[in-house]
Amino acid sequence: MADQLVEQGGRVFFSAEQGRQGRQLWTLPVAVLTDFTAPDPRCPADVVLDSPAAEGAVATYAPSQSAEAVQLSYSQVSGSRFVVGTTAAEVTARDLSGNSAR
Known part of the structure; x- marks a missing residue:
């Protein structure tokens, strides 16, 4: 399950549980969330x-x-x-x- 989304510097950051690897930090470009x-x-x-x-x-x-x-x-x-x-x-x-x- 992902935590809250945080936007900074044109990117969106979030962390998510990755099973054996534990909690991992992920990032997406803002364009992915705004271009439909x-x-x-x-x-x-x-x-x-x-x-x-x-x-x-x-x-x-x-x-x-x-x-x-x-x-x-x-x-x-x-x-x-x-x-x-x-x-x-x-x-x-x-x-x-x-x-x-x-």
């Missing part, structure tokens, strides 16, 4: 390919863009083989505060 806005990734335009073979085609596309520092992950990375038909590829953006958006 999800990032806004900008995905590239749809990609349409002709498939020369029945097993599909390899699709390459530019990475998504975002106005802030985010970690981007893709359900289908650029250079993946896509089967014939429509395949959706999702981009997930996660910022330093843990907020995420698709």
